[in-house]
Amino acid sequence: MSTIPLDYETLRLIWWLLLGVLMIGFAIMGGRDLGVGTLLPFVARTDEERRILLNLIGPTWEGNQVWLILGGGAIFAAFPPLYAVSFSGFYLAMLVILLALILRPVGFKFRGKVEDPRWRATWDWGLFIGGFVPSLIMGVAVGNVLLGAPFHIDDTMRMFYTGNFFQLLMPFALLAGLVSVGMIATLGATLIVGRTDGMLAERARRYGIWSGLATLVLFALGGVWVAVMNGYVVTSVIDPNAPINPLAKTVELVQGGWLRNYGTYPWMIAAPVIGLLGVAVAVLGLQRGLKWTAYLAAAAGIFGIVATAGVSIFPFFLPSSTMPNAGLTLWDASSSHLTLFVMLLATGFFLPIIVLYTAWVFRVMRGPVTGQNLGKNPNAY
Amino acid sequence: MIDMTVVELSRWQFAATAMYHFIFVPLTLGLSFMMVIMESVYVMTGREIWRKATLFWGTLFGVNFAMGVATGIVMEFQFGMNWSYYSHYVGDIFGAPLAIEGLMAFFLEATFIGLFFFGWDRLSKVGHLVVTWLTAIGANFSALWILVANGWMQNPVGSKFNPDTMRMEITDFMAVIFNPVAQAKFVHTVSAGYLCGAVFVLSISALFLVKGKHVELAKRSAVVAASFGLAAALSVVVLGDESGYVATEHQKMKIAALEAMYHTEAAPAPWTLLAFPDENGEPGFQISVPWVGGLITTRSFDQPLPGINELVERAQHRIRSGMVAYQALQEIRADGSNAEARAVFDERWADLGYGLLLKRYRDDVQNATDEEIAMAAADTVPGVWPLFWTFRIMMGLGFFYIAFFALWFYRASRGWIDTNKPLLWLTVFLLPTPWIAIEAGWFIAEFGRQPWVVEGVLPTFYAASSLSVLDLVLSLSFFVLLYTVLFVIMVILMVRIVRAGPKDKLFTPSEGDEDFVMAALPATPATKELGS
Numbered sequence: 001m002s003t004i005p006l007d008y009e010t011l012r013l014i015w016w017l018l019l020g021v022l023m024i025g026f027a028i029m030g031g032r033d034l035g036v037g038t039l040l041p042f043v044a045r046t047d048e049e050r051r052i053l054l055n056l057i058g059p060t061w062e063g064n065q066v067w068l069i070l071g072g073g074a075i076f077a078a079f080p081p082l083y084a085v086s087f088s089g090f091y092l093a094m095l096v097i098l099l100a101l102i103l104r105p106v107g108f109k110f111r112g113k114v115e116d117p118r119w120r121a122t123w124d125w126g127l128f129i130g131g132f133v134p135s136l137i138m139g140v141a142v143g144n145v146l147l148g149a150p151f152h153i154d155d156t157m158r159m160f161y162t163g164n165f166f167q168l169l170m171p172f173a174l175l176a177g178l179v180s181v182g183m184i185a186t187l188g189a190t191l192i193v194g195r196t197d198g199m200l201a202e203r204a205r206r207y208g209i210w211s212g213l214a215t216l217v218l219f220a221l222g223g224v225w226v227a228v229m230n231g232y233v234v235t236s237v238i239d240p241n242a243p244i245n246p247l248a249k250t251v252e253l254v255q256g257g258w259l260r261n262y263g264t265y266p267w268m269i270a271a272p273v274i275g276l277l278g279v280a281v282a283v284l285g286l287q288r289g290l291k292w293t294a295y296l297a298a299a300a301g302i303f304g305i306v307a308t309a310g311v312s313i314f315p316f317f318l319p320s321s322t323m324p325n326a327g328l329t330l331w332d333a334s335s336s337h338l339t340l341f342v343m344l345l346a347t348g349f350f351l352p353i354i355v356l357y358t359a360w361v362f363r364v365m366r367g368p369v370t371g372q373n374l375g376k377n378p379n380a381y
Numbered sequence: 382m383i384d385m386t387v388v389e390l391s392r393w394q395f396a397a398t399a400m401y402h403f404i405f406v407p408l409t410l411g412l413s414f415m416m417v418i419m420e421s422v423y424v425m426t427g428r429e430i431w432r433k434a435t436l437f438w439g440t441l442f443g444v445n446f447a448m449g450v451a452t453g454i455v456m457e458f459q460f461g462m463n464w465s466y467y468s469h470y471v472g473d474i475f476g477a478p479l480a481i482e483g484l485m486a487f488f489l490e491a492t493f494i495g496l497f498f499f500g501w502d503r504l505s506k507v508g509h510l511v512v513t514w515l516t517a518i519g520a521n522f523s524a525l526w527i528l529v530a531n532g533w534m535q536n537p538v539g540s541k542f543n544p545d546t547m548r549m550e551i552t553d554f555m556a557v558i559f560n561p562v563a564q565a566k567f568v569h570t571v572s573a574g575y576l577c578g579a580v581f582v583l584s585i586s587a588l589f590l591v592k593g594k595h596v597e598l599a600k601r602s603a604v605v606a607a608s609f610g611l612a613a614a615l616s617v618v619v620l621g622d623e624s625g626y627v628a629t630e631h632q633k634m635k636i637a638a639l640e641a642m643y644h645t646e647a648a649p650a651p652w653t654l655l656a657f658p659d660e661n662g663e664p665g666f667q668i669s670v671p672w673v674g675g676l677i678t679t680r681s682f683d684q685p686l687p688g689i690n691e692l693v694e695r696a697q698h699r700i701r702s703g704m705v706a707y708q709a710l711q712e713i714r715a716d717g718s719n720a721e722a723r724a725v726f727d728e729r730w731a732d733l734g735y736g737l738l739l740k741r742y743r744d745d746v747q748n749a750t751d752e753e754i755a756m757a758a759a760d761t762v763p764g765v766w767p768l769f770w771t772f773r774i775m776m777g778l779g780f781f782y783i784a785f786f787a788l789w790f791y792r793a794s795r796g797w798i799d800t801n802k803p804l805l806w807l808t809v810f811l812l813p814t815p816w817i818a819i820e821a822g823w824f825i826a827e828f829g830r831q832p833w834v835v836e837g838v839l840p841t842f843y844a845a846s847s848l849s850v851l852d853l854v855l856s857l858s859f860f861v862l863l864y865t866v867l868f869v870i871m872v873i874l875m876v877r878i879v880r881a882g883p884k885d886k887l888f889t890p891s892e893g894d895e896d897f898v899m900a901a902l903p904a905t906p907a908t909k910e911l912g913s
Contacts, residue, residue, distance in 0.1 A: 059499035062450060063492030066483060072457050073480035080472025080548070087461025087468075088846035094462050095856045099863060102451040106867055109447035113874050155714060157469050157547040160847045243545040335473045336543070336550040343477055350484035354492075361492055364503050379436075379443070379498035 004341045009240035009331075011340040015078045016314075016330040018347060022074050024306045026067035028187070028299045029358075033061040035188020037104070037131020038181065041124055043192060043203045048371045050124055051112070054381040056195050056369045058108055063358060065104075077343050081157065081244065081333040082317045089151050089161035090144070093137050093168055100133035112381045131188075132181065139180025142309050143173030146258060148232060148321030153246055162322060172229065175222055176309075182215030183302050186282055190295040193286060195369050205286050208294070212283035212301075219275060219305060226312065231257025232319040238331045246332045251324035258312045268311040275304025383740065388842045390853035391463045394860065396827070398455050400820050401864050405449035407819050410524060410571055411578015411613070412442045413517035417510075418605050424510045434598050435513075436501075437883035438582060441875060443498060448871055450491070452864070463853075464834070467844035471835055473550045474540050474557060475530055482526035490519025524571050532563025534835050535632060535826070542730045542838075544713040544723070549838060565623040566826075572617035573822065576782060577815040579610030583789065585879055587808035590799040595882050600798050607793045611786035618779045621822075622677060632836060634761060635829040636678055637689045641769045649675030650686040655773070658766055689762055696735065696758040699837075700749075703736025705729050708747040734838040741842055763831045771821040778818040785811070 006014075036057050044050040076083040087094055103126040111123035147170060150163040189208025193201050236250040254260070262268050278301025285294030313319070319327035334340060374380055416435050423431030457479065461468050468476075493515045500509055533540075539556030540549045551557065583606035589599035637643075641656055641664045652673035659665030678686060687695075706729035712722035738757040739746045749757070789808075792798065799805065834841040 055499075059495035060492075062494055063488065065450075065454075066488045066491045069454060069457050069487060070480065070483035072461075073476065073483040076460065076468065076472055077476030077480035080476055081469050083461045083472060083476070084465035084468035084846075087458055088463070088465035088848065091462055091846070091848055091852050092855065094458060095859065098455050098458060099859055101454055102863060102867075105447040105450040106870075109444055110870060110874060113444075113877065155547075158466050158847065159469075243543065245546070335476070336546075338554070339473050339477055339551050342551075342554050343480060346477075346481050346484055350481075350488075354484070354488045357489070358492055361496055364496060364500060379440070379501070 004337055006341060006344075007241060008337045008340075011337065011344060012240060012330050012334050014344060015334065015340055018344075019071070019074060019078065020307065020310050022067060022071040023310070024303050026064075026071050027184070027302045027306050029064040029067050030061075031135070031184040031187050031302055032191050033057045033064055033104075033188075034131040034135045035184040035186070036191060037127045037188075038135060038185050039188050039192065039204065039207055040131065041128050043189070043207055044200060047117070047120060048374070049200050050120070051374055051381060052196055052200060052369050052371060053192065054108060054111070054127070055374060056192065058381045059365045060358075060361060061108070062105070063361065065101075074343075074347075078335050078340060079317065079328075079330070079333050080335060081159075081246065082328050085151055085153075085159045085161075085328060086141075086149075086318055088159070089149055089163070090141055090168070091161075092165040093141060097134045097137050100130050100137075102130075103127065104130035108381050131184075135181045135184045136177045139177035140168060140173045142180070143170070143176030144168050145316075145318055146176070146226065146231070146309070146313065147172060147229075148319040148324070148327070150322045151320050151326065152323035153320075153326040155247075159326075172222075172225055175218055175225065179215060179218045179222060179305065182211045182218060183279065183298070183305055185211040186215055186279060187295075187298040187302060190282060190286065190291070190298045194291040194295050195367075197368065197370065208286045208298075209283050212279050212286065212298070215279050215301070215305075216276060216283070219272075219279070223272065226258045227256050229258075230255055231259070232313075232316060232324060232327055233257045233260060234315065234329065238315075238329065240331045242331075244332045244334060246326050246328055249325060249329075249332065251319065251327050253324065261311060261314055265311075268314075271304050271307035271311050273304070275301055275308050278302070278304050383842055383845070384850070385741075385842065386850050387848055387853055388845045390850065390857060391845045391848070392841065394853065394857045395459060395463060397857070398452065398459065398860055398864075399827075400823060401868075402449065402452040402456055403819065403823055404816060404868075405445050405452065406524070407570075407574035407577035407815070408445045408581060409442070409449050409520050410574025411576065411609075412438060412445070412581065413513075413520050413578075414575060415578050415582055415605055415609055416442060417513050417517045418609065419602070420510050420513050424506050430597055430601060433883050434602055437598065438602070439497065440878050441581075441585075444871060444874055444878070446494060448867065451867070455860070462856075463846050463848070464844050465846040467834055467839065469548060470839055470844065471533075471537075471540075471549045473548060474533060474537075477551070477554070478526045478530040478533075478557070482523055482530075486519050486522035486526060488519075490516055490523060493519065521571055524574070525567050528567040528570055529558055529560065529563045531826070532560045532566050533557055535566075535830060536560055536562040537835050537838050542733055544710050544726055544730075545717065547714075549835075562624075565620060569617060569620040569624050570822075572613050572620055573815070573819050575613035576610060576617050577819060579606045579613055579786070580782075580811060580815045582606040583610060584808050584812040587805040588879070589882075591802065591805045591809065596799065598883050603789075603798055604793045607786060607789035610782070611790045614779070614782040614786045618783060621776070621779060632830065633687050634689070634692050635763065635768075635825075637687065637692055638763045638765045638768045638829060639772045639825065640674060640686075641765050642674075642686065643689045645688040645691045646674065646686045649683070650678070651675075652677065656769065662765065689765070693758050693761060696761040697754055699732045699735040700738060700754050700757050702729050703732035703734065704739070704747050704749060705736075706733040707736040711747070731837070734833070734835070734840065737843050738832065738840050740840070760832050763829050768825060768829050771824050775818045775821040775825065778814060778821075782815075782818075 036053055040050060040053055044053050107123045107127040107130060111120055149161070151159055151161045153159050186208050189204045189211065192204035193208065230253040232251050233254045234249055235252045238249050278297045281297035282294045282301055285297055315329040315331060317328045317330060317333060416438055419431050419438065420435040423435060493512050496504070496512045497516050500512055504512065537549070538560050539551060539553035541552050542548070543550045582602050586599040586603040586606065589595045590603070640653055643663045649672040651669040651671045653664065654668045654670055656664040656667035675684065675686060706726055709722040709726040709729065710733065712719050713726060736746050738760055739749045739753055741760070742753045742756060743749060830836055832840050832842070834844045
């Protein structure tokens with residue numbers, strides 16, 4: 001192990017940050033497309049309008065969704081116990097997300113291949129479900145992470161989940177789900193406003209303003225809620241260089257526990273501030289017709305909101321409500337020292353390349369999408 | 382105790398979703414490279430028909446690709462959902478190639494597939510060709526990393542069990558990547574994909590030729606498919622043999638089951654062409670070819686092939702050793718500083734997986750009875766007859782394709798493409814056969830590895846999540862329902878696309894819009910605001 005130039009603790013911290021980058025990457029890049037999908041039936045009324053929206057996100061959505069796939073892969077590689085516990089624990093929720101996500105690629109491809117209006121309307125709702133449901137449930141999942149999930153671990157590291165699907169739908173979790181839908185819909189709206197015109201842009205502008213305002217209110221409400229509800233606090237010293245063993249620590253429930261980090265590390269307050277400011281500026285930008293500003297601010301808002309959840313629960317990934325000591329943290333749920341290092345090399349090499357070619361593809365596909373230039377490409381959706 | 386119903390249903394679900402996903406993957410692998418060939422010819426010759434061909438096959442490719450993406454995302458998450466103990470136990474090794482697949486391959490493929498469809502009018506000829514290349518390369522890199530991951534399940538190299546963390550951990554990353562099983566499997570699998578693409582293109586082209594439609598495009602496509610297919614068929618069989626050879630190094634039981642070989646054969650072992658089980662399940666009537674079995678699997682005349690019965694006996698020894706390892710592991714878990722137990726474990730850890738086979742019968746593995754040990758050893762035999770027959774179907778088809786494509790290649794080089802109607806009709810009806818061979822191949826790889834999910838390391842039943850039967854019933858039924866509906870729709874759409882045939886022009890001008898290509902170009906100047 002002496003050949004690895006970074007110590008275990010540093011690598012774990014880097015991977016915590018990288019996981020944050022990937023989650024935020026998906027929330028913004030994938031969020032664009034999920035947001036447009038969520039708004040699709042409401043903002044676009046005619047077939048042409050809907051086709052404009054689908055062709056707006058059509059050329060790039062597949063690449064954007066890889067942020068989610070890569071996020072899943074990175075959790076598997078860097079934090080296998082987290083991957084094992086969260087995906088099997090939230091089994092039915094994951095199933096619903098998957099079924100909804102399956103509708104997206106086929107929705108895009110199948111919709112335009114048949115002229116029948118009922119066929120197209122069916123897929124429009126399919127694409128709506130594919131945008132709305134994952135946005136909602138991923139937010140609900142984050143809410144449940146803050147509440148703690150009912151799971152325990154035995155000495156062989158086998159995990160048992162004792163909750164059920166409907167217990168996921170607690171009021172706080174639903175609030176988190178709505179924040180997620182709100183921020184994603186706001187981003188989708190700014191994208192539509194930026195790249196289309198006429199009634200379509202106008203309706204998107206109105207939806208964007210309202211969903212932005214709702215996001216602000218709900219996110220602030222969530223902050224107040226977190227202050228009065230119980231959070232999890234590690235009460236023993238964790239050796240950040242030790243082999244993983246979630247059961248080696250002790251954890252307690254403390255009222256307002258999720259706010260403690262902001263006292264210990266005051267700079268973390270930047271996350272919720274960026275979240276609130278971002279969404280607020282997006283709303284203002286939509287009102288004033290500042291398209292670029294609104295779009296970038298909405299993305300910054302998502303960055304801030306997701307980061308808020310991440311830093312609030314630090315060092316936790318997934319606390320347990322029924323066996324608090326078994327809650328997973330970045331220190332006791334990671335891969336081995338060597339795997340973290342090798343994966344860091346791979347990510348450090350490939351991620352910048354990905355960003356570069358994605359930027360190039362976005363540049364090639366830039367420009368407004370209008371009804372006029374739809375009919376010319378037989379591959380258009 | 383482990384709920385075997387949940388394990389069985391989890392296995393069914395994984396098999397169903399993986400095999401369904403693998404309907405689309407091989408076509409993506411094969412078709413993408415054939416599109417690369419056609420578009421390269423277009424760019425080099427400037428002849429419009431080649432672009433038309435690229436576009437036509439690209440449209441079918443798109444529908445197939447969408448299905449692949451839709452079903453692929455399920456695969457990525459299912460390990461954690463249904464096989465959470467597996468994910469914990471081997472995630473340190475298995476997760477890495479999956480994540481690298483995303484980083485290196487799928488990102489590339491998924492980002493450029495959009496430009497492939499939407500970039501025709503926004504890129505130069507060469508620029509678009511590069512995009513097509515990158516898409517195809519991305520697809521093939523995907524296969525590489527997935528097979529590195531799968532290869533490790535077949536031959537778990539470069540890793541060691543860590544008693545402090547209760548999991549397998551990586552010791553040598555390069556050994557995992559350059560795992561000989563993974564390398565052989567990769568080339569065998571992508572070749573099968575190329576073959577699949579070639580049969581697909583050739584079959585649909587044959588249909589056009591029989592009907593006398595789109596003859597120019599169909600002839601050119603058929604020539605590409607015939608040559609590409611011949612290369613692929615040769616490669617898939619040769620590399621399949623390579624897979625068989627490396628499998629004997631690591632998975633003797635799989636080979637013995639494939640051959641329904643219960644008794645050790647003296648070298649050089651014969652190869653059984655056909656056999657039928659007698660009342661004990663062992664081969665009764667059989668037709669064998671002398672020497673060939675030993676040649677294929679050991680590449681020698683002097684190495685014997687161990688039979689199933691002998692391998693079961695060897696498994697018994699390893700189970701007993703695994704019980705000692707398990708006992709030592711318990712002692713280490715109770716007291717991490719127990720140096721004596723660590724010494725024992727270090728010596729025996731490689732047999733721990735065999736000890737875990739007993740978990741099916743009792744929790745305190747170290748106290749197993751002789752009878753339980755015998756049962757666990759008998760469990761190491763996979764289902765012999767399903768393997769025996771699927772292997773022969775796969776191999777038979779493989780050799781058939783070599784002859785078939787050789788015939789096509791010969792006729793194409795003579796210019797006899799659309800002259801033989803019976804051959805054309807045969808080609809049309811061969812369309813579904815590559816999938817039979819390919820799914821048989823996966824069945825052999827995965828079913829043949831049972832009862833292990835990771836050969837010798839982790840039994841399948843021990844790897845499942847602690848879910849309820851209801852969870853599984855719900856997920857399995859929803860997947861089957863949704864996948865069936867989507868499959869029907871996909872087939873109907875593909876038939877429609879084939880019926881409609883290739884489009885004459887890439888861009889159909891709308892009325893009164895003579896300068897349509899220019900209008901479709903991006904409005905580059907004055908983009909101060911986003912796209913305005």
